[in-house]
Amino acid sequence: MRYIFGPVPSRRLGMSLGVDMVPYKTCSFDCVYCECGHTTVHEKTRRRYFDSIADVLDEISSALKTGRQIDYITLGGSGEPTLNLELGETIREIKRLTDVKVAVLTNGSLITDKGVFQELLNADLVVPSLDSARQASFEKVNLPAKGILVAEIIEAQRDFVRAFDGDVWLEILIVEDLNDSEDDLIALTEAVNRINPLLVQVGTVERPGSEEWAKPVSFEVLKMLASRIGPNAMVIGGPKRTFSEDTGRDIASDILALVSRRPCTIEDIESAVGGKRPILLGEIRELSAKDKIATYMHKGKIFYVGGRGQKIRELE
Ligand code: SF4
Structure with missing residues:
Protein backbone atom coordinates (compact mmCIF):
# COMPACT_ATOMS: atom_id res chain seq x y z
CA MET A 1 0.00 0.00 0.00
CA ARG A 2 1.36 3.41 -0.94
CA TYR A 3 -0.90 5.83 0.87
CA ILE A 4 -2.53 3.94 3.73
CA PHE A 5 -1.26 2.09 6.80
CA GLY A 6 -2.99 -0.07 9.36
CA PRO A 7 -5.52 -0.48 10.79
CA VAL A 8 -3.43 0.02 13.91
CA PRO A 9 -4.63 0.29 17.52
CA SER A 10 -4.66 3.90 18.65
CA ARG A 11 -4.94 5.03 22.24
CA ARG A 12 -7.48 7.66 21.23
CA LEU A 13 -9.16 6.37 18.11
CA GLY A 14 -9.58 2.64 18.57
CA MET A 15 -8.59 0.84 15.36
CA SER A 16 -7.34 3.51 13.02
CA LEU A 17 -6.70 3.21 9.27
CA GLY A 18 -4.12 5.88 8.52
CA VAL A 19 -3.83 7.86 5.29
CA ASP A 20 -0.47 9.52 4.57
CA MET A 21 -1.52 12.85 3.10
CA VAL A 22 1.92 14.35 2.44
CA PRO A 23 5.42 13.04 1.71
CA TYR A 24 7.61 12.26 4.73
CA LYS A 25 8.28 15.32 6.91
CA THR A 26 6.52 17.88 4.76
CA CYS A 27 5.29 20.18 7.49
CA SER A 28 4.57 23.77 8.43
CA PHE A 29 6.34 23.08 11.76
CA ASP A 30 9.65 21.54 12.78
CA CYS A 31 8.79 20.64 16.40
CA VAL A 32 11.69 19.90 18.72
CA TYR A 33 9.85 16.78 19.92
CA CYS A 34 8.86 15.41 16.49
CA GLU A 35 9.34 11.65 16.56
CA CYS A 36 9.79 11.59 12.77
CA GLY A 37 12.94 13.73 12.86
CA HIS A 38 13.55 17.13 11.33
CA THR A 39 11.22 18.61 8.73
CA THR A 40 12.65 18.43 5.23
CA VAL A 41 10.02 20.49 3.37
CA HIS A 42 9.23 23.35 5.76
CA GLU A 43 6.46 25.51 4.34
CA LYS A 44 2.86 26.62 4.62
CA THR A 45 2.04 26.44 0.92
CA ARG A 46 -0.56 23.85 0.03
CA ARG A 47 0.13 21.52 -2.90
CA ARG A 48 -1.24 18.44 -4.63
CA TYR A 49 0.54 15.33 -3.40
CA PHE A 50 -1.52 12.39 -4.68
CA ASP A 51 -0.96 11.02 -8.17
CA SER A 52 -4.68 10.31 -8.08
CA ILE A 53 -7.30 10.32 -5.31
CA ALA A 54 -8.75 7.20 -6.98
CA ASP A 55 -5.59 5.29 -5.97
CA VAL A 56 -6.05 6.37 -2.35
CA LEU A 57 -9.72 5.32 -2.42
CA ASP A 58 -8.82 1.96 -3.98
CA GLU A 59 -6.42 1.30 -1.10
CA ILE A 60 -9.05 2.29 1.47
CA SER A 61 -11.65 0.05 -0.26
CA SER A 62 -9.26 -2.89 -0.12
CA ALA A 63 -8.69 -2.35 3.61
CA LEU A 64 -12.43 -2.11 4.25
CA LYS A 65 -13.05 -5.34 2.33
CA THR A 66 -10.80 -7.32 4.67
CA GLY A 67 -13.55 -7.03 7.31
CA ARG A 68 -11.07 -5.93 9.97
CA GLN A 69 -12.43 -3.53 12.55
CA ILE A 70 -11.83 0.11 11.56
CA ASP A 71 -13.15 2.80 13.92
CA TYR A 72 -11.64 5.78 12.14
CA ILE A 73 -10.03 6.57 8.82
CA THR A 74 -7.37 8.98 10.03
CA LEU A 75 -5.82 11.57 7.74
CA GLY A 76 -2.35 12.32 9.04
CA GLY A 77 1.04 10.80 8.39
CA SER A 78 4.55 11.99 9.06
CA GLY A 79 3.86 15.61 8.18
CA GLU A 80 1.02 18.12 8.15
CA PRO A 81 -2.02 16.68 6.29
CA THR A 82 -3.73 20.02 5.67
CA LEU A 83 -0.85 20.95 3.34
CA ASN A 84 -2.45 18.57 0.87
CA LEU A 85 -4.67 20.66 -1.44
CA GLU A 86 -6.91 17.65 -1.98
CA LEU A 87 -7.79 17.28 1.71
CA GLY A 88 -11.41 18.36 1.20
CA GLU A 89 -11.97 16.15 -1.80
CA THR A 90 -10.36 13.21 -0.01
CA ILE A 91 -12.72 13.59 2.96
CA ARG A 92 -15.74 13.94 0.66
CA GLU A 93 -14.82 10.86 -1.37
CA ILE A 94 -14.17 8.75 1.72
CA LYS A 95 -17.59 9.76 3.02
CA ARG A 96 -19.14 8.60 -0.30
CA LEU A 97 -17.34 5.29 0.06
CA THR A 98 -18.05 4.35 3.67
CA ASP A 99 -19.79 5.26 6.93
CA VAL A 100 -16.55 4.87 8.89
CA LYS A 101 -15.77 8.14 10.65
CA VAL A 102 -13.02 10.41 9.34
CA ALA A 103 -10.51 11.99 11.75
CA VAL A 104 -7.84 14.56 10.87
CA LEU A 105 -4.71 14.87 13.03
CA THR A 106 -3.27 18.33 12.40
CA ASN A 107 -0.82 20.75 13.96
CA GLY A 108 -3.66 23.28 13.62
CA SER A 109 -1.58 25.97 11.94
CA LEU A 110 -3.43 26.08 8.63
CA ILE A 111 -6.94 26.38 10.08
CA THR A 112 -6.32 30.10 9.48
CA ASP A 113 -6.58 29.31 5.75
CA LYS A 114 -10.22 29.64 4.59
CA GLY A 115 -9.93 26.60 2.33
CA VAL A 116 -8.54 24.36 5.08
CA PHE A 117 -11.18 25.65 7.51
CA GLN A 118 -14.01 24.75 5.11
CA GLU A 119 -12.54 21.39 4.15
CA LEU A 120 -12.09 20.28 7.76
CA LEU A 121 -15.79 20.97 8.43
CA ASN A 122 -16.58 17.74 6.54
CA ALA A 123 -14.60 15.53 8.94
CA ASP A 124 -16.11 13.84 12.01
CA LEU A 125 -13.23 14.49 14.38
CA VAL A 126 -10.43 17.06 14.22
CA VAL A 127 -7.46 16.78 16.57
CA PRO A 128 -5.41 19.99 16.36
CA SER A 129 -2.40 20.97 18.49
CA LEU A 130 -1.65 24.09 20.44
CA ASP A 131 1.55 23.96 22.50
CA SER A 132 1.87 27.62 23.33
CA ALA A 133 -0.22 30.78 23.16
CA ARG A 134 2.83 33.09 23.19
CA GLN A 135 4.65 33.70 19.92
CA ALA A 136 8.15 33.44 21.45
CA SER A 137 7.52 30.04 23.10
CA PHE A 138 5.52 28.82 20.10
CA GLU A 139 8.54 29.51 17.89
CA LYS A 140 10.88 27.71 20.30
CA VAL A 141 8.78 24.53 20.53
CA ASN A 142 7.18 24.28 17.09
CA LEU A 143 9.60 26.20 14.82
CA PRO A 144 6.78 27.32 12.50
CA ALA A 145 7.34 28.26 8.87
CA LYS A 146 7.76 31.98 8.27
CA GLY A 147 4.67 34.13 8.81
CA ILE A 148 2.70 31.74 11.06
CA LEU A 149 1.26 33.62 14.03
CA VAL A 150 -0.08 31.77 17.04
CA ALA A 151 -2.60 34.52 17.85
CA GLU A 152 -4.23 33.93 14.45
CA ILE A 153 -4.22 30.15 15.01
CA ILE A 154 -6.03 30.56 18.35
CA GLU A 155 -8.74 32.73 16.78
CA ALA A 156 -9.17 30.33 13.85
CA GLN A 157 -9.37 27.29 16.14
CA ARG A 158 -11.99 29.09 18.21
CA ASP A 159 -14.06 29.92 15.12
CA PHE A 160 -13.66 26.37 13.92
CA VAL A 161 -14.99 24.81 17.15
CA ARG A 162 -18.04 27.05 16.87
CA ALA A 163 -18.71 26.19 13.22
CA PHE A 164 -17.97 22.45 13.36
CA ASP A 165 -20.67 19.81 13.96
CA GLY A 166 -18.12 17.13 14.87
CA ASP A 167 -15.76 16.84 17.83
CA VAL A 168 -12.51 18.74 18.40
CA TRP A 169 -9.91 17.21 20.73
CA LEU A 170 -7.07 19.65 21.34
CA GLU A 171 -3.58 18.33 22.03
CA ILE A 172 -0.98 20.20 24.08
CA LEU A 173 2.63 19.12 24.49
CA ILE A 174 4.81 20.79 27.11
CA VAL A 175 8.61 20.76 26.89
CA GLU A 176 10.84 21.65 29.83
CA ASP A 177 12.17 25.23 29.71
CA LEU A 178 10.49 25.99 26.36
CA ASN A 179 6.77 26.42 27.03
CA ASP A 180 6.37 25.60 30.73
CA SER A 181 6.85 29.00 32.39
CA GLU A 182 4.06 30.40 34.53
CA ASP A 183 3.35 33.02 31.85
CA ASP A 184 3.14 30.27 29.23
CA LEU A 185 0.73 28.17 31.28
CA ILE A 186 -1.50 31.15 32.06
CA ALA A 187 -1.65 32.20 28.40
CA LEU A 188 -2.27 28.62 27.27
CA THR A 189 -5.10 28.16 29.78
CA GLU A 190 -6.78 31.35 28.58
CA ALA A 191 -6.37 30.37 24.93
CA VAL A 192 -7.75 26.86 25.43
CA ASN A 193 -10.75 28.18 27.31
CA ARG A 194 -11.34 30.61 24.48
CA ILE A 195 -11.13 27.83 21.88
CA ASN A 196 -13.37 25.60 24.05
CA PRO A 197 -12.79 22.16 22.46
CA LEU A 198 -14.69 19.07 23.62
CA LEU A 199 -11.54 17.44 25.02
CA VAL A 200 -8.03 18.63 25.82
CA GLN A 201 -5.16 16.15 26.07
CA VAL A 202 -2.10 17.44 27.89
CA GLY A 203 1.17 15.57 27.49
CA THR A 204 4.93 15.90 27.37
CA VAL A 205 7.93 14.43 25.56
CA GLU A 206 7.73 10.63 25.79
CA ARG A 207 10.23 9.34 23.25
CA PRO A 208 13.37 10.67 21.60
CA GLY A 209 12.44 13.42 19.15
CA SER A 210 14.28 15.50 16.59
CA GLU A 211 16.17 17.30 19.37
CA GLU A 212 17.75 15.07 22.00
CA TRP A 213 17.88 17.94 24.46
CA ALA A 214 14.05 18.33 24.47
CA LYS A 215 13.07 17.09 27.92
CA PRO A 216 9.72 16.20 29.49
CA VAL A 217 8.12 18.15 32.31
CA SER A 218 6.90 16.42 35.46
CA PHE A 219 3.47 14.89 35.84
CA GLU A 220 2.71 17.59 38.44
CA VAL A 221 3.12 20.35 35.82
CA LEU A 222 0.81 18.51 33.40
CA LYS A 223 -1.73 17.88 36.13
CA MET A 224 -1.67 21.51 37.22
CA LEU A 225 -2.22 22.70 33.65
CA ALA A 226 -5.08 20.24 33.10
CA SER A 227 -6.78 21.25 36.33
CA ARG A 228 -6.47 24.94 35.43
CA ILE A 229 -8.04 24.30 32.02
CA GLY A 230 -11.00 22.46 33.51
CA PRO A 231 -12.91 19.16 33.51
CA ASN A 232 -12.55 18.66 29.74
CA ALA A 233 -8.75 18.33 30.15
CA MET A 234 -6.93 15.03 30.68
CA VAL A 235 -3.28 14.32 31.27
CA ILE A 236 -1.72 11.85 28.86
CA GLY A 237 1.51 10.90 30.55
CA GLY A 238 4.21 8.35 29.87
CA PRO A 239 4.00 5.60 27.28
CA LYS A 240 0.47 4.20 27.15
CA ARG A 241 -0.59 5.82 30.40
CA THR A 242 -3.56 8.14 30.78
CA PHE A 243 -4.17 9.76 34.13
CA SER A 244 -7.52 10.75 35.56
CA GLU A 245 -7.73 14.45 36.24
CA ASP A 246 -9.95 13.77 39.30
CA THR A 247 -7.73 11.22 41.02
CA GLY A 248 -4.37 11.63 39.29
CA ARG A 249 -4.36 7.84 38.91
CA ASP A 250 -3.57 5.72 35.90
S1 SF4 B 1 3.60 19.21 13.50
FE1 SF4 B 1 3.72 17.02 13.79
S2 SF4 B 1 4.79 16.24 11.94
FE2 SF4 B 1 5.10 18.48 12.02
S3 SF4 B 1 7.08 18.69 13.05
FE3 SF4 B 1 5.48 18.87 14.61
S4 SF4 B 1 5.23 16.78 15.44
FE4 SF4 B 1 6.36 16.62 13.50
Whole structure:
Protein backbone atom coordinates (compact mmCIF):
# COMPACT_ATOMS: atom_id res chain seq x y z
CA MET A 1 0.00 0.00 0.00
CA ARG A 2 1.36 3.41 -0.94
CA TYR A 3 -0.90 5.83 0.87
CA ILE A 4 -2.53 3.94 3.73
CA PHE A 5 -1.26 2.09 6.80
CA GLY A 6 -2.99 -0.07 9.36
CA PRO A 7 -5.52 -0.48 10.79
CA VAL A 8 -3.43 0.02 13.91
CA PRO A 9 -4.63 0.29 17.52
CA SER A 10 -4.66 3.90 18.65
CA ARG A 11 -4.94 5.03 22.24
CA ARG A 12 -7.48 7.66 21.23
CA LEU A 13 -9.16 6.37 18.11
CA GLY A 14 -9.58 2.64 18.57
CA MET A 15 -8.59 0.84 15.36
CA SER A 16 -7.34 3.51 13.02
CA LEU A 17 -6.70 3.21 9.27
CA GLY A 18 -4.12 5.88 8.52
CA VAL A 19 -3.83 7.86 5.29
CA ASP A 20 -0.47 9.52 4.57
CA MET A 21 -1.52 12.85 3.10
CA VAL A 22 1.92 14.35 2.44
CA PRO A 23 5.42 13.04 1.71
CA TYR A 24 7.61 12.26 4.73
CA LYS A 25 8.28 15.32 6.91
CA THR A 26 6.52 17.88 4.76
CA CYS A 27 5.29 20.18 7.49
CA SER A 28 4.57 23.77 8.43
CA PHE A 29 6.34 23.08 11.76
CA ASP A 30 9.65 21.54 12.78
CA CYS A 31 8.79 20.64 16.40
CA VAL A 32 11.69 19.90 18.72
CA TYR A 33 9.85 16.78 19.92
CA CYS A 34 8.86 15.41 16.49
CA GLU A 35 9.34 11.65 16.56
CA CYS A 36 9.79 11.59 12.77
CA GLY A 37 12.94 13.73 12.86
CA HIS A 38 13.55 17.13 11.33
CA THR A 39 11.22 18.61 8.73
CA THR A 40 12.65 18.43 5.23
CA VAL A 41 10.02 20.49 3.37
CA HIS A 42 9.23 23.35 5.76
CA GLU A 43 6.46 25.51 4.34
CA LYS A 44 2.86 26.62 4.62
CA THR A 45 2.04 26.44 0.92
CA ARG A 46 -0.56 23.85 0.03
CA ARG A 47 0.13 21.52 -2.90
CA ARG A 48 -1.24 18.44 -4.63
CA TYR A 49 0.54 15.33 -3.40
CA PHE A 50 -1.52 12.39 -4.68
CA ASP A 51 -0.96 11.02 -8.17
CA SER A 52 -4.68 10.31 -8.08
CA ILE A 53 -7.30 10.32 -5.31
CA ALA A 54 -8.75 7.20 -6.98
CA ASP A 55 -5.59 5.29 -5.97
CA VAL A 56 -6.05 6.37 -2.35
CA LEU A 57 -9.72 5.32 -2.42
CA ASP A 58 -8.82 1.96 -3.98
CA GLU A 59 -6.42 1.30 -1.10
CA ILE A 60 -9.05 2.29 1.47
CA SER A 61 -11.65 0.05 -0.26
CA SER A 62 -9.26 -2.89 -0.12
CA ALA A 63 -8.69 -2.35 3.61
CA LEU A 64 -12.43 -2.11 4.25
CA LYS A 65 -13.05 -5.34 2.33
CA THR A 66 -10.80 -7.32 4.67
CA GLY A 67 -13.55 -7.03 7.31
CA ARG A 68 -11.07 -5.93 9.97
CA GLN A 69 -12.43 -3.53 12.55
CA ILE A 70 -11.83 0.11 11.56
CA ASP A 71 -13.15 2.80 13.92
CA TYR A 72 -11.64 5.78 12.14
CA ILE A 73 -10.03 6.57 8.82
CA THR A 74 -7.37 8.98 10.03
CA LEU A 75 -5.82 11.57 7.74
CA GLY A 76 -2.35 12.32 9.04
CA GLY A 77 1.04 10.80 8.39
CA SER A 78 4.55 11.99 9.06
CA GLY A 79 3.86 15.61 8.18
CA GLU A 80 1.02 18.12 8.15
CA PRO A 81 -2.02 16.68 6.29
CA THR A 82 -3.73 20.02 5.67
CA LEU A 83 -0.85 20.95 3.34
CA ASN A 84 -2.45 18.57 0.87
CA LEU A 85 -4.67 20.66 -1.44
CA GLU A 86 -6.91 17.65 -1.98
CA LEU A 87 -7.79 17.28 1.71
CA GLY A 88 -11.41 18.36 1.20
CA GLU A 89 -11.97 16.15 -1.80
CA THR A 90 -10.36 13.21 -0.01
CA ILE A 91 -12.72 13.59 2.96
CA ARG A 92 -15.74 13.94 0.66
CA GLU A 93 -14.82 10.86 -1.37
CA ILE A 94 -14.17 8.75 1.72
CA LYS A 95 -17.59 9.76 3.02
CA ARG A 96 -19.14 8.60 -0.30
CA LEU A 97 -17.34 5.29 0.06
CA THR A 98 -18.05 4.35 3.67
CA ASP A 99 -19.79 5.26 6.93
CA VAL A 100 -16.55 4.87 8.89
CA LYS A 101 -15.77 8.14 10.65
CA VAL A 102 -13.02 10.41 9.34
CA ALA A 103 -10.51 11.99 11.75
CA VAL A 104 -7.84 14.56 10.87
CA LEU A 105 -4.71 14.87 13.03
CA THR A 106 -3.27 18.33 12.40
CA ASN A 107 -0.82 20.75 13.96
CA GLY A 108 -3.66 23.28 13.62
CA SER A 109 -1.58 25.97 11.94
CA LEU A 110 -3.43 26.08 8.63
CA ILE A 111 -6.94 26.38 10.08
CA THR A 112 -6.32 30.10 9.48
CA ASP A 113 -6.58 29.31 5.75
CA LYS A 114 -10.22 29.64 4.59
CA GLY A 115 -9.93 26.60 2.33
CA VAL A 116 -8.54 24.36 5.08
CA PHE A 117 -11.18 25.65 7.51
CA GLN A 118 -14.01 24.75 5.11
CA GLU A 119 -12.54 21.39 4.15
CA LEU A 120 -12.09 20.28 7.76
CA LEU A 121 -15.79 20.97 8.43
CA ASN A 122 -16.58 17.74 6.54
CA ALA A 123 -14.60 15.53 8.94
CA ASP A 124 -16.11 13.84 12.01
CA LEU A 125 -13.23 14.49 14.38
CA VAL A 126 -10.43 17.06 14.22
CA VAL A 127 -7.46 16.78 16.57
CA PRO A 128 -5.41 19.99 16.36
CA SER A 129 -2.40 20.97 18.49
CA LEU A 130 -1.65 24.09 20.44
CA ASP A 131 1.55 23.96 22.50
CA SER A 132 1.87 27.62 23.33
CA ALA A 133 -0.22 30.78 23.16
CA ARG A 134 2.83 33.09 23.19
CA GLN A 135 4.65 33.70 19.92
CA ALA A 136 8.15 33.44 21.45
CA SER A 137 7.52 30.04 23.10
CA PHE A 138 5.52 28.82 20.10
CA GLU A 139 8.54 29.51 17.89
CA LYS A 140 10.88 27.71 20.30
CA VAL A 141 8.78 24.53 20.53
CA ASN A 142 7.18 24.28 17.09
CA LEU A 143 9.60 26.20 14.82
CA PRO A 144 6.78 27.32 12.50
CA ALA A 145 7.34 28.26 8.87
CA LYS A 146 7.76 31.98 8.27
CA GLY A 147 4.67 34.13 8.81
CA ILE A 148 2.70 31.74 11.06
CA LEU A 149 1.26 33.62 14.03
CA VAL A 150 -0.08 31.77 17.04
CA ALA A 151 -2.60 34.52 17.85
CA GLU A 152 -4.23 33.93 14.45
CA ILE A 153 -4.22 30.15 15.01
CA ILE A 154 -6.03 30.56 18.35
CA GLU A 155 -8.74 32.73 16.78
CA ALA A 156 -9.17 30.33 13.85
CA GLN A 157 -9.37 27.29 16.14
CA ARG A 158 -11.99 29.09 18.21
CA ASP A 159 -14.06 29.92 15.12
CA PHE A 160 -13.66 26.37 13.92
CA VAL A 161 -14.99 24.81 17.15
CA ARG A 162 -18.04 27.05 16.87
CA ALA A 163 -18.71 26.19 13.22
CA PHE A 164 -17.97 22.45 13.36
CA ASP A 165 -20.67 19.81 13.96
CA GLY A 166 -18.12 17.13 14.87
CA ASP A 167 -15.76 16.84 17.83
CA VAL A 168 -12.51 18.74 18.40
CA TRP A 169 -9.91 17.21 20.73
CA LEU A 170 -7.07 19.65 21.34
CA GLU A 171 -3.58 18.33 22.03
CA ILE A 172 -0.98 20.20 24.08
CA LEU A 173 2.63 19.12 24.49
CA ILE A 174 4.81 20.79 27.11
CA VAL A 175 8.61 20.76 26.89
CA GLU A 176 10.84 21.65 29.83
CA ASP A 177 12.17 25.23 29.71
CA LEU A 178 10.49 25.99 26.36
CA ASN A 179 6.77 26.42 27.03
CA ASP A 180 6.37 25.60 30.73
CA SER A 181 6.85 29.00 32.39
CA GLU A 182 4.06 30.40 34.53
CA ASP A 183 3.35 33.02 31.85
CA ASP A 184 3.14 30.27 29.23
CA LEU A 185 0.73 28.17 31.28
CA ILE A 186 -1.50 31.15 32.06
CA ALA A 187 -1.65 32.20 28.40
CA LEU A 188 -2.27 28.62 27.27
CA THR A 189 -5.10 28.16 29.78
CA GLU A 190 -6.78 31.35 28.58
CA ALA A 191 -6.37 30.37 24.93
CA VAL A 192 -7.75 26.86 25.43
CA ASN A 193 -10.75 28.18 27.31
CA ARG A 194 -11.34 30.61 24.48
CA ILE A 195 -11.13 27.83 21.88
CA ASN A 196 -13.37 25.60 24.05
CA PRO A 197 -12.79 22.16 22.46
CA LEU A 198 -14.69 19.07 23.62
CA LEU A 199 -11.54 17.44 25.02
CA VAL A 200 -8.03 18.63 25.82
CA GLN A 201 -5.16 16.15 26.07
CA VAL A 202 -2.10 17.44 27.89
CA GLY A 203 1.17 15.57 27.49
CA THR A 204 4.93 15.90 27.37
CA VAL A 205 7.93 14.43 25.56
CA GLU A 206 7.73 10.63 25.79
CA ARG A 207 10.23 9.34 23.25
CA PRO A 208 13.37 10.67 21.60
CA GLY A 209 12.44 13.42 19.15
CA SER A 210 14.28 15.50 16.59
CA GLU A 211 16.17 17.30 19.37
CA GLU A 212 17.75 15.07 22.00
CA TRP A 213 17.88 17.94 24.46
CA ALA A 214 14.05 18.33 24.47
CA LYS A 215 13.07 17.09 27.92
CA PRO A 216 9.72 16.20 29.49
CA VAL A 217 8.12 18.15 32.31
CA SER A 218 6.90 16.42 35.46
CA PHE A 219 3.47 14.89 35.84
CA GLU A 220 2.71 17.59 38.44
CA VAL A 221 3.12 20.35 35.82
CA LEU A 222 0.81 18.51 33.40
CA LYS A 223 -1.73 17.88 36.13
CA MET A 224 -1.67 21.51 37.22
CA LEU A 225 -2.22 22.70 33.65
CA ALA A 226 -5.08 20.24 33.10
CA SER A 227 -6.78 21.25 36.33
CA ARG A 228 -6.47 24.94 35.43
CA ILE A 229 -8.04 24.30 32.02
CA GLY A 230 -11.00 22.46 33.51
CA PRO A 231 -12.91 19.16 33.51
CA ASN A 232 -12.55 18.66 29.74
CA ALA A 233 -8.75 18.33 30.15
CA MET A 234 -6.93 15.03 30.68
CA VAL A 235 -3.28 14.32 31.27
CA ILE A 236 -1.72 11.85 28.86
CA GLY A 237 1.51 10.90 30.55
CA GLY A 238 4.21 8.35 29.87
CA PRO A 239 4.00 5.60 27.28
CA LYS A 240 0.47 4.20 27.15
CA ARG A 241 -0.59 5.82 30.40
CA THR A 242 -3.56 8.14 30.78
CA PHE A 243 -4.17 9.76 34.13
CA SER A 244 -7.52 10.75 35.56
CA GLU A 245 -7.73 14.45 36.24
CA ASP A 246 -9.95 13.77 39.30
CA THR A 247 -7.73 11.22 41.02
CA GLY A 248 -4.37 11.63 39.29
CA ARG A 249 -4.36 7.84 38.91
CA ASP A 250 -3.57 5.72 35.90
CA ILE A 251 -6.94 5.16 34.16
CA ALA A 252 -5.97 1.78 32.67
CA SER A 253 -5.12 0.48 36.16
CA ASP A 254 -8.39 1.82 37.54
CA ILE A 255 -10.41 0.16 34.76
CA LEU A 256 -8.57 -3.13 35.20
CA ALA A 257 -9.05 -3.10 38.98
CA LEU A 258 -12.78 -2.45 38.52
CA VAL A 259 -13.55 -5.06 35.86
CA SER A 260 -11.43 -7.67 37.62
CA ARG A 261 -13.88 -7.49 40.53
CA ARG A 262 -17.10 -7.68 38.48
CA PRO A 263 -18.27 -7.45 34.85
CA CYS A 264 -19.02 -3.85 33.95
CA THR A 265 -20.70 -1.92 31.15
CA ILE A 266 -19.11 1.25 29.81
CA GLU A 267 -21.63 3.21 31.88
CA ASP A 268 -20.41 1.40 35.04
CA ILE A 269 -16.82 2.25 34.14
CA GLU A 270 -17.70 5.88 33.43
CA SER A 271 -19.34 6.35 36.79
CA ALA A 272 -16.65 4.48 38.78
CA VAL A 273 -13.47 5.68 37.02
CA GLY A 274 -14.61 9.05 35.65
CA GLY A 275 -13.32 10.64 32.46
CA LYS A 276 -14.65 10.97 28.95
CA ARG A 277 -16.01 7.93 27.11
CA PRO A 278 -13.68 8.10 24.06
CA ILE A 279 -10.66 8.02 26.37
CA LEU A 280 -12.07 5.15 28.43
CA LEU A 281 -12.87 3.15 25.28
CA GLY A 282 -9.35 3.76 23.99
CA GLU A 283 -7.88 2.39 27.22
CA ILE A 284 -10.27 -0.60 27.12
CA ARG A 285 -9.20 -1.40 23.58
CA GLU A 286 -5.54 -1.34 24.57
CA LEU A 287 -6.20 -3.61 27.55
CA SER A 288 -8.19 -5.91 25.24
CA ALA A 289 -5.36 -6.03 22.74
CA LYS A 290 -3.10 -7.21 25.58
CA ASP A 291 -5.68 -9.88 26.57
CA LYS A 292 -6.18 -8.22 29.93
CA ILE A 293 -9.89 -7.54 29.38
CA ALA A 294 -12.47 -9.80 27.75
CA THR A 295 -15.70 -8.61 26.17
CA TYR A 296 -19.04 -10.39 26.03
CA MET A 297 -22.68 -9.66 25.27
CA HIS A 298 -25.39 -10.26 27.85
CA LYS A 299 -29.03 -9.34 27.19
CA GLY A 300 -27.97 -7.01 24.38
CA LYS A 301 -25.37 -5.16 26.45
CA ILE A 302 -21.57 -5.23 26.15
CA PHE A 303 -19.79 -6.19 29.38
CA TYR A 304 -16.08 -5.97 30.12
CA VAL A 305 -14.42 -8.43 32.45
CA GLY A 306 -10.79 -8.50 33.49
CA GLY A 307 -8.13 -10.88 34.65
CA ARG A 308 -9.55 -14.01 33.02
CA GLY A 309 -7.09 -14.36 30.16
CA GLN A 310 -9.94 -15.01 27.74
CA LYS A 311 -9.70 -14.71 23.99
CA ILE A 312 -10.90 -11.23 23.20
CA ARG A 313 -13.64 -10.45 20.72
CA GLU A 314 -13.23 -7.17 18.83
CA LEU A 315 -15.07 -4.34 20.50
CA GLU A 316 -18.13 -2.83 18.79
S1 SF4 B 1 3.60 19.21 13.50
FE1 SF4 B 1 3.72 17.02 13.79
S2 SF4 B 1 4.79 16.24 11.94
FE2 SF4 B 1 5.10 18.48 12.02
S3 SF4 B 1 7.08 18.69 13.05
FE3 SF4 B 1 5.48 18.87 14.61
S4 SF4 B 1 5.23 16.78 15.44
FE4 SF4 B 1 6.36 16.62 13.50
